[in-house]
Amino acid sequence: MRDEEYPAEQIGEYGVGGQPAVAARMTPHLRLTVAGIVVGALAVVAAAAGVATFPRFTTAATGVVWTALALVCAFVMTGICVVQLLAWRQAMAWWRGQHGVPSATLGRLSWWLHVGSYAVAVVALYAGISGSASAGWSAIAASALTVSLLLVLLAQVLGAVQYVRPDGPPGTVPTHVRRMLARERARQAAAAAIVERDGPGPR
Known part of the structure; x- marks a missing residue:
């Protein structure tokens, strides 16, 4: 994936359909969104393992809440990646001149989802750390929550920030x-x- 801006002459008019060059140029970003979904699904599995193995003998009831919140964050991050993928597919169809939703319309929703993913990542970070501390750092649940947290952050970087756009790197x-x-x-x-x-x- 390119990290620099695209030259102005390579950028089509935003929202205009029938631009195969834009679709071809932005295909790698769509693939990253798919990777984000896969990583997010793994984060959900890891967080669910953290909930299932959380020590029942602990008196810290809030630890269970933090662990459950980490699972919710993994679900939400994966959901954002899924919506981003659906938006990308609609935009790709539009750019290829097929039936699809105008990319300018999708871009607004997609951009706000990308912004929201930062908030989800922050909550996941706090929930993962707090849940791991409550379970005990040597517990299986703590390891599962740590893995889930890392996967959530990776899903955010790969997929959730890939908002629909005709050029350049994500925000x-x-x-x-x-x-x-x-x-x-x-x-x-x-x-x-x-x-x-x-x-x-x-x-």
Whole structure:
């Protein structure tokens, strides 16, 4: 998957159907969404194992709640990946000139799902850590919850953030950070060019 922006001449008009080049270019992102679903399903299995093996002798009733919440987060993250995949398939059909939903319409829903996936990831992180601590770090349930947490985060990175779009990488935090750094480097380069051209300002 590319991490850089696509050149402007390679980007079709957003929402316009019958753009096979866009469909071909964005196919790898659809495959990542499929991978996110598979990983999310594994996260659900691991979280369910954590619920099933949670120590019954513990007096920390909240530990069971955290473990159940981790399972819910795994379900929700997988569900987001599934909806993203359905949105991608509709957009692909639209871009290929087949019957489908306009990508601009899908893009809004898909983008908000991608934003919501960050909240789910944060809740899953807290629930997984809290549930593991309540079960005891050496317990089987703690290991299962740790695996589930890692898989949930991986599902988010692979599938949930893959919102429908005709170009470029997903809206992940690292991508935003890279864009900010690139803009800052460009600003500094422009300032250096002005100083080199005009010389240093008055002292």
